[in-house]
Amino acid sequence: MPTGNQHQISHDEFERLREFIHRHTGISLSDHKRALVCSRLAKRLRHHGLKTYTEYYYLLSQNDPEGVELMEMINAITTNKTDFFREVHHFRFLSEKFLPAFKRAAHYGGTRRMRLWSAGASTGEEPYSLAMTVLEAFPDIHDWDIKILATDIDTNVLARAEGGIYSHEQSQQIPPALLHRYFLKGMKDQEETVMVKPALKELIRFRRLNLMDSDWPMHGLFDVILCRNVIIYFDKQTQSRVVSRLGRALQPNGYLMLGHTESLYGLELGLQPIGLSMYQHTKKPLAALASIQQCT
Numbered sequence: 001m002p003t004g005n006q007h008q009i010s011h012d013e014f015e016r017l018r019e020f021i022h023r024h025t026g027i028s029l030s031d032h033k034r035a036l037v038c039s040r041l042a043k044r045l046r047h048h049g050l051k052t053y054t055e056y057y058y059l060l061s062q063n064d065p066e067g068v069e070l071m072e073m074i075n076a077i078t079t080n081k082t083d084f085f086r087e088v089h090h091f092r093f094l095s096e097k098f099l100p101a102f103k104r105a106a107h108y109g110g111t112r113r114m115r116l117w118s119a120g121a122s123t124g125e126e127p128y129s130l131a132m133t134v135l136e137a138f139p140d141i142h143d144w145d146i147k148i149l150a151t152d153i154d155t156n157v158l159a160r161a162e163g164g165i166y167s168h169e170q171s172q173q174i175p176p177a178l179l180h181r182y183f184l185k186g187m188k189d190q191e192e193t194v195m196v197k198p199a200l201k202e203l204i205r206f207r208r209l210n211l212m213d214s215d216w217p218m219h220g221l222f223d224v225i226l227c228r229n230v231i232i233y234f235d236k237q238t239q240s241r242v243v244s245r246l247g248r249a250l251q252p253n254g255y256l257m258l259g260h261t262e263s264l265y266g267l268e269l270g271l272q273p274i275g276l277s278m279y280q281h282t283k284k285p286l287a288a289l290a291s292i293q294q295c296t
């Protein structure tokens with residue numbers, strides 16, 4: 001029952017919403033997330049002038065044919081923390097090992113097509129970090145067929161990612177030379193912000209994608225997938241399902257990168273761990289791994 005401005009959630013209301021959220025997003029909320037859920041959804045109740053979470057659940061489950069409120073609920077419930085060059089070892093691996101090896105192979109007749117996917121891209125720091133890493137290695141980018149897909153379930157963060165505007169504080173995570181090369185400084189009342197240059201944006205396609213959707217609309221396989229600090233919010237069964245699908249979306253010998261607290265330990269997924277939360281999809285692990293493991 002509401003007390004003043006504060007909506008409170010009963011045990012049954014939380015259980016119903018928890019199950020609903022899990023079914024639609026894969027996000028698994030433990031009991032100690034109850035207060036968090038309550039505060040994140042309170043603004044949705046206020047928005048609709050609702051007094052209880054039972055009314056809100058009814059709206060979501062019975063009175064939302066277009067899925068408009070579902071989208072808003074998802075946007076409110078997700079945790080979007082991210083940084084530029086977060087878990088920097090992955091970007092180091094790309095710039096020191098993967099990208100030079102790819103380039104070398106291309107000079108010997110290998111493919112010039114590379115596809116990278118930031119799955120759970122949040123406000124864009126991860127795909128832009130990827131784009132800077134790629135552009136540093138491929139200044140002649142127009143001679144290559146390289147694209148980055150950036151997806152997230154949350155439409156608010158995707159819109160911010162596409163906008164490409166970051167605060168001075170956020171930009172401090174970017175090495176100064178890269179900040180200078182790939183960002184514009186804001187003027188007048190935007191002085192405290194930086195904006196991504198078109199050269200970076202052009203490499204990236206931003207799309208909404210729920211990893212729980214039964215169909216992923218992408219065609220073709222990826223050379224590298226970053227799905228970092230996303231599956232940590234899923235239960236083990238959902239993690240296993242999502243990771244095995246990510247594995248199937250990889251090129252042979254392609255790489256999957258997870259967040260440092262996310263482990264595939266105990267999941268039988270046919271992905272070879274190569275250290276630092278990185279996994280390689282390979283039928284012939286030994287030759288490929290020998291060179292890669294030197295960097296771990």
Ligand SMILES: C[S@@+](CC[C@H](N)C(=O)[O-])C[C@H]1O[C@@H](n2cnc3c(N)ncnc32)[C@H](O)[C@@H]1O
Pocket residue numbers: 025026027078079080081082083086119120121122123126151152153154157209210211212227228229230233259
């Ligand atoms: C904590 S952020 C991680 C951002 C970035 N990958 C990083 O490591 O810095 C997790 C992101 O996963 C997204 N997410 C959560 N569940 C998802 C789902 N079912 N499908 C797609 N994205 C999801 C959230 O919206 C959020 O933006």
